[in-house]
Structures are given as structure tokens and as C-alpha cells.
Amino acid sequence: MTYLSMTVGHCGDYSVVSLEGELDLASRQQFCQALDHMLTRPSPKIILDAAELRFCDSHGLWALITRQRDAEARGGCLRLIGVHGPLARLLTVTQLVDLFPPYADLDHAAT
Template identity: 30%
Template sequence: MDAGTAGSPSRGRLHVDVRVHGGSAVLTPSGELDYHTAEVLREPLERCIAGGRSRLVLDCSRLEFCDSTGLNVLLGARLKAEAGGGGVHLAGLRPVVARVFEITGAEAVFSLHDTVESALVE
């Protein structure tokens, strides 16, 4: 199995690309964020925060699914980022993923943006 991916070969895979843009870390999860793949996102989020990057931008345009475990990973990262003076900005949510945030009320605690570019503007 590839480094940075988890789950079965056909479904449930998640890969996370990380890049630095100015003072922000931009993470792009691709695939499904769920119980089986949550650690694949949690680890780079925590590395970014531990490395002093508390402003996190997640490009969610390639995220196909997010369950409650995935949501909890993002909520945990939000708390840690805010403790470091930053925050978590979500960009490009697909409707199926945005619905999870809407149903749970989590959309109220994240900065939501249409694009990564708008999320990077302070």
C-alpha cells in the first residue's frame, strides 16, 4: 500500500498532499475520510501544528466522503490550531461533504471558503 494511504484498494483510500503557502499549510485530502482513514489526515495536521503552522487550509475539493470520525479529526485540529493562534479554513467542500458539516452544525465553527485562493487571503 502507498505511504499516506489507507483502506482497501478500491474504496476507503485517502491520500493527503501537504504544501506550504506563506504562513499557511495547505493540505489536500483526496478520497474518503472515515474511521479507517482518519489517521492519514490526523498525522499531517498534527505535524503542521507541531512545526509551527497553526493556520491550516484544507482543500476539500477532492474529498469524496467524510463521516463523524473525519469530522472529529478536523474539530481536534481546529482546537489545536486555535490554541496556537491560528485556525482551520475549509475550501471547496463538495455537497456530500458540506452536508455533514451542515447537519452537525460544524459549519459554524470552521471558516468555509469557495476556493483555496480565497481561504489563503487574510
């Protein structure tokens, strides 16, 4: 069974979503619903902390891409911190590192 836990906090103008578990087909809807709520605001600024994300498949990646596009379309952004393991490999293999540049930490992502 897929497990995804999301904790939401704030850092300045940014919503910070800490992910723990797996972002895949089974958890994608939960993830999308949570972010879609944040994306209704004007100029949504979201930082996803993937430090505790253990797995991400193509469904999870597509959810990230579409939410990134939605944020930019509304004048905001979606940034990633703590990228490692399967998500880092997936971003490298799909050549999406430019879309999701790695930020060292929360302070760098929130500037």
C-alpha cells in the first residue's frame, strides 16, 4: 500500500509542503488535491520538501510538472528542495532538472 504524508507550513510568502513516503499512481490524487487548493491563490509560491520522499514514479513526476505549469500560469512557482534518490534519478533521466533546479535548502528556495 502506498503511503504519502504531507505537512504544510509557511516560510515568508511560500507554502512549504513536506512530503514523506511515495508519490505514485496511488497517491497522486491526494497530492494533486492538496496542491490544487494552494494553486487557487494569486501568484502561488510553493516549495516541496522531498527529503523524506522515498519513491516517485512517472505519475508522480507528471503531477509535479502539471502543478509547476499551473503555478507559473498564475504568476507563481513550484520549487523543490531535498531532492535525492529515485526523484533525483527521474529528473536526471527525463532531463527535467532545468524545470526543477535543485535548491540547497529552504532559505535558498524562498529567495
